[in-house]
Amino acid sequence: MIDPAAALSAIKFNSEGLVPAIAQQHDSGEVLMMAWMNREAVGETLKSGRVCYYSRSRKALWRKGETSGQPQTLKSFLIDCDGDTILLKVDQKGVACHTGHRDCFFTEVGPEGLTEISPVVIPPTELYGK
Amino acid sequence: MIDPAAALSAIKFNSEGLVPAIAQQHDSGEVLMMAWMNREAVGETLKSGRVCYYSRSRKALWRKGETSGQPQTLKSFLIDCDGDTILLKVDQKGVACHTGHRDCFFTEVGPEGLTEISPVVIPPTELYGK
Numbered sequence: 001m002i003d004p005a006a007a008l009s010a011i012k013f014n015s016e017g018l019v020p021a022i023a024q025q026h027d028s029g030e031v032l033m034m035a036w037m038n039r040e041a042v043g044e045t046l047k048s049g050r051v052c053y054y055s056r057s058r059k060a061l062w063r064k065g066e067t068s069g070q071p072q073t074l075k076s077f078l079i080d081c082d083g084d085t086i087l088l089k090v091d092q093k094g095v096a097c098h099t100g101h102r103d104c105f106f107t108e109v110g111p112e113g114l115t116e117i118s119p120v121v122i123p124p125t126e127l128y129g130k
Numbered sequence: 131m132i133d134p135a136a137a138l139s140a141i142k143f144n145s146e147g148l149v150p151a152i153a154q155q156h157d158s159g160e161v162l163m164m165a166w167m168n169r170e171a172v173g174e175t176l177k178s179g180r181v182c183y184y185s186r187s188r189k190a191l192w193r194k195g196e197t198s199g200q201p202q203t204l205k206s207f208l209i210d211c212d213g214d215t216i217l218l219k220v221d222q223k224g225v226a227c228h229t230g231h232r233d234c235f236f237t238e239v240g241p242e243g244l245t246e247i248s249p250v251v252i253p254p255t256e257l258y259g260k
Contacts, residue, residue, distance in 0.1 A: 006243040022152055022161060029159025031152060034215040046239065079244070080234040081227050085164040087235040097211050104210040105217040109176065113136040114209070 002046040002077070008039055012083040018054060019086055023096065026075040026089040032096035032103040035062070037086065049074045051090055068127045070094040100124050132176040132207070138169055142213040148184060149216055153226065156205040156219040162226035162233040165192070167216065179204045181220055198257045200224040230254050 013019050017039065023032040035053040037045070041061055044052040051072035055062040065071025072090040079086060097104045100120040108117045143149050148166040155162055165183040167175070171191055174182040181202035185192040195201025202220040209216060227234045230250040238247045 002239060002241055004239075007239040010237070010239075010244060020150055020164065022164060024159075024161055029154075031154055031161060031217055034150065034152060034164075034210065077239040078235040078247075079237045079239065080164065081229050081231070081236070082234075085234070087161055099211050101211070104212075104215070105208040106211070107140070107209045109132060109134075109137040109140075109207040109209065111132055114140060117208075 001049070004043040004046040007042055007046060007077065007079065010079050010083050011042065011086070013039065014084070018056070019084060021053065021086040021088055023051065023072060023088045023090050023092070025092055027091075030103055031105060032072075032090070032092055034104075042086075045074055045088075046077060051088055065093065068095075068098065070096065070122075070127065072096070095121050095127070098124065098127070100127060131179070134173040134176040137172055137176060137207065137209065140209050140213050141172065141216070143169065144214070148186070149214060151183065151216040151218055153181065153202060153218045153220050153222070155222055157221075160233055161235060162202075162220070162222055164234075172216075175204060175218075176207060181218055195223065198225075198228070200226065200252075200257065202226070225251050225257070228254065228257070230257060 018036040021037045022034050038054040041052045041054045051064045053062040070093050072092050076089040095102050100122045106118040108115045147168050151167045152164050153162040168184040171182045171184045181194045183192040200223050202222050206219040225232050230252045236248040238245045
């Protein structure tokens with residue numbers, strides 16, 4: 001339970017009231033995903049210790065894992081030098097990506113074009129029902 | 131030297147023609163910084179193997195290290211599942227942050243407010259002259 005007041009005054013939200021948040025697995029260092037937070041999502045994440053984003057498509061709070069069963073537990077909350085990006089060190093249960101990959105960055109750009117460099121760990125049908 | 135065509139067609143640039151790019155030290159896993167790229171910055175980065183961003187404040191290409199002497203060599207270029215975020219695995223010479231910290235995420239939010247969790251490695255006066 002962390003009081004979000006200091007964080008909320010240090011973060012510079014953009015013109016839409018949002019800030020990008022990078023999620024990194026706290027022990028392995030894997031970069032899992034990048035999503036957006038509004039003031040309410042920052043507050044809920046710090047108070048609850050469970051990561052909550054803001055979904056730009058649904059225009060609503062997105063409590064990570066609520067539908068998929070793959071939540072992120074907050075380990076530390078960092079703000080960058082100019083206050084416009086957040087780094088969340090988390091413990092990701094299962095997979096971070098809605099495609100069922102462990103993280104969202106499974107497409108590598110190389111001399112032969114695009115390559116998928118990591119497997120689907122949990123099929124999306126298992127994550128979201130059939 | 132990577133042809134940027136496949137990357138440029140897979141990336142969804144935002145309404146300002148930009149995409150966020152996370153830089154991660156390729157071997158240690160440290161998340162160094164987050165900045166923005168336009169199509170030209172993506173092209174130059176892939177072709178040259180040296181990371182080039184787009185500076186929103188200067189409205190110009192930002193060849194990382196050109197002024198500070200702290201460049202990033204590209205090790206791999208990854209696109210996320212929905213094409214709207216890039217992860218750059220890089221080899222960062224010296225420090226990534228203009229404050230002289232190794233990375234930009236040196237401010238932690240905790241129960242006692244904000245704490246600086248890592249030292250200045252190179253004073254900004256050395257990075258940018260006096």
